[in-house]
Amino acid sequence: MSAALASLDSPSITAIRGSQRMSLELRHGGRREVDVRYQLHGPAHAPVVLVAGGISAHRHLAGNAHWPEAGWAQGLVGPGQALDPQRWQLLSLDYLGGDGQLDLPIDTADQADAIARLLPSLGIARLAAFVGYSYGALVGLQLAARHPALLQRLVVVSGAHRPHPYASAWRALQRRAVALGQLQCGDGHGLALARQFAMLSYRTPEEFDERFAAAPELVNGRVRVPAEDYLDAAGARFVSQVPTTAFVRLSESIDLHRVDPARVRVPATVIAVEGDRLVPLSDMVALVEGLAGPTTLRVLRSAYGHDAFLKETDRINALLASALTLPGDPA
Amino acid sequence: MSAALASLDSPSITAIRGSQRMSLELRHGGRREVDVRYQLHGPAHAPVVLVAGGISAHRHLAGNAHWPEAGWAQGLVGPGQALDPQRWQLLSLDYLGGDGQLDLPIDTADQADAIARLLPSLGIARLAAFVGYSYGALVGLQLAARHPALLQRLVVVSGAHRPHPYASAWRALQRRAVALGQLQCGDGHGLALARQFAMLSYRTPEEFDERFAAAPELVNGRVRVPAEDYLDAAGARFVSQVPTTAFVRLSESIDLHRVDPARVRVPATVIAVEGDRLVPLSDMVALVEGLAGPTTLRVLRSAYGHDAFLKETDRINALLASALTLPGDPA
Known part of the structure; x- marks a missing residue:
């Protein structure tokens, strides 16, 4: 494992960009050596929330004091947002295959297995939450189905148990x-x-x-x-x-993605967008009906369709804030 | 004008395939010599209904005794159907540009002007109805707006006053x-x-x-x-x-098509398909609200979307039968 520790604002802030090499049994590619690049940022002992985006997302969520360049989740991550790096340690990663070096069929289950291998090596026993948008939602469902002990709560936005x-x-x-x-x-x-x-x-x-x-x-x-x-x-x-x-x-x-919702038992919040032409509301409802754990469905109507999570950041933030309020949190 | 008269079942049946050469002022191409190929089939003195389809449609509507090969409107045209060649003379044509020989922007107004030139040369003073599906609906709206004297009734299916x-x-x-x-x-x-x-x-x-x-x-x-x-x-x-x-x-x-619905004064029946992803119901409703003449809106819900007119032939037939019932017809 290689990790670069950035200069710290204060000794209590984690700001790591690293790469974890692992040998992984890929569902359609056999055993391979792969590198998983990640970023971890937030108060050193805060609970960890993994944030995962669409297929062109990567480990850099949003500009901050350590890495000022804008990230793919720019409107969703920052002080005062539900995904506040002063409240959580935010973990994020580059997807397997995201660098174009892995030229074979990649399953969402492979992505989940890579995360399951990454977490213990970072000393993370359990995620407080996995927040996945679009492709990230599919990966989150796989993680919850295959490695349920690794997450306390799942938040899926605009991604279901199957591709339509x-x-x-x-x-x-x-x-x-x-x-x-x-x-x-x-x-x-x-x-x-x-x-x-x-x-x-x-x-x-x-x-x-x-x-x-x-x-x-x-x-x-x-x-x-x-x-x-x-x-x-x-x-x-x-x-x-x-x-x-x-x-x-x-x-x-x-298109390879399939998860049996009945295998997902962790508490889940499902955020669906009415008008999403890629992930129709009917599939999100079928997902909610099939999930085995306590589940909350929130439906957003947006002219941005599947991209609502990137464009309706205020409304998504409000829904996330409620989804990430854990028992015992101040109201 | 060249016209080939096919062998006739009886002297009272018209069955003509012809080609009309005309000089036409094209909206985006200046004056051109063009050939308009048409087909006319039905009882010699019956009222004439022009039937026009999508961009890959052509003058051959459906197999019959003269031309047995299947046509693009196979399920819609035939004995017992609303478009019965024993009740109407059915006129149909190859669109300008449909043979790939006219390599310039072609407006739906050009198609309407070509039809307006064709009708008198065939001795047709006025169409009993123009029935247009998809692209044919756009051409029908142009004909009604530009040459209102040439048609008694307009039936538009899955086509509006503008492209969405x-x-x-x-x-x-x-x-x-x-x-x-x-x-x-x-x-x-x-x-x-x-x-x-x-x-x-x-x-x-x-x-x-x-x-x-x-x-x-x-x-x-x-x-x-x-x-x-x-x-x-x-x-x-x-x-x-x-x-x-x-x-x-x-x-x-x-995409070039634009018609001001207020210019269309002939009685019209508008058949819209809920679930059409190409011509949304909202545009069909806007069309109906804008038309200046007496208008009937019929809405069909179909899993075939824009192609409903080709697939839901029974339901379309029933709507057409009612649209083509003229005052004085037996009920």
């Missing part, structure tokens, strides 16, 4: 766009198109109607619709940040 | 898939992928959940989801039937 077959078809076509780009040695073109199609599944018609209802333009004799500038930017940003192999293998990983 | 901005973005990405395929001189690959993405917009999550909920397979180390066989077949069939340029230009044409 329509969403799987949508992702399969995104992977075909990548393959089409690769046929002409233009990874970037295919990956950008895949991301652009994915954006349509992350957002909603309501949002597009508000933002992009103008008439199209003719550019070089071709029709260009108003949303294309936005989609261009989304594609380019993604290509600059995510390796093609990482996208393909983590996209596949969502 | 989210659907436009979806189509723009399909056109990018075509362009990506063209980069490597593999038109077919790009067009197939575009059609596959389009299929997701034509159908619904409910249908995919019923048909494709099985676990994925690993094929050559890649994840393959159950819907991919279906999508492969849909892509291949489309590539064999529709020229790439026709797809691109008619897809654009939907």
Whole structure:
């Protein structure tokens, strides 16, 4: 295990970025040596909350005194938020396959097993909570099903026990766009198109109607619709940040995901978004009906659909604050 | 004008396939010579109903004694159906651009103008009805707005006064898939992928959940989801039937479409499908609220979404039968 200890604000603050090498039996890849990169930040003896995001998320949650650059959970993590690094030690990690170095089918169960191996090596006997959004929700369900002793509470946002077959078809076509780009040695073109199609599944018609209802333009004799500038930017940003192999293998990983909700017995809060086109409310309700432990369902209506957790940060924060209030906490 | 008269069952039956050459002022292409291919079939003096379908539809509606091959409206046209060729003369046509020979932006107004030029040359003073599905509905709205004297009644199914901005973005990405395929001189690959993405917009999550909920397979180390066989077949069939340029230009044409509903004064029946992901019910309701003439709205709930008109033929037939009952008809 290698770990870099950043300079500390005070002796009681943990701020570690590390990498843990482990030998892991992958569900579809046999035994492999893998590195799990993580970040741990918060008061040294505070309870630990693991925060996990979508397939392009990583271990850096939000800018802070140690690592000032913005993170993927920028609006959700910070002083005064439900995920307050002054209240919790926040643990986060790069997903297996997130660096594009693992070119084989990766199961959400593999991600959970890697976390189960990581925790004891960090001296963490049990997470106070696992908070997972989107792909992170799938990993959290696997962790709760496979390693229930490792978490006290599970919070899943916009992720269910199975991928919806329509969403799987949508992702399969995104992977075909990548393959089409690769046929002409233009990874970037295919990956950008895949991301652009994915954006349509992350957002909603309501949002597009508000933002992009103008008439199209003719550019070089071709029709260009108003949303294309936005989609261009989304594609380019993604290509600059995510390796093609990482996208393909983590996209596949969502489609491989299956958890029997009856195997999940830890107390859970399920936050669902009405209008999510990727994870329909009906699947979130089926998850809640199947979970074996005490469960709370909270439903949010948002024009941001699947991306609500990144955009409706105030409302998600309020729901998280309530989910993370443990018995004995001051009201 | 060239017209081929097929052999007749009896002297009172019209069965014509013809082609009308005309000089047309295209909205985005200037004046052009174009050919409009049409088919007219039914009792020689019966009222004429024009039937128009989606962008890959054409002039052959359904198999009959003259042309036995199946058509695109196979379940909707035939003896005993609302669109009965023993009751009406059924007129249908190949869209401008449908043969891939017109490589420029094509407006739905151009399609309507072509029809307006075709009718008098066939001796048709006025259509008893224009029945348009999907793209055909857009063309029908344009015809009613621009040439109101040419139709007695308009029936629009799953098509509104504007393209929804989210659907436009979806189509723009399909056109990018075509362009990506063209980069490597593999038109077919790009067009197939575009059609596959389009299929997701034509159908619904409910249908995919019923048909494709099985676990994925690993094929050559890649994840393959159950819907991919279906999508492969849909892509291949489309590539064999529709020229790439026709797809691109008619897809654009939907995005160029704009009609002010207040300009439509002919009596109209609007058939909307709840669950249509391409033409949301909200836009169909807005259309109905804006139409200036007497209007009837019928709403169908279907797991086939935008494709309901091709799949729910019994229910569509019943709605059409009622829409096509004119004052004075026997009940």
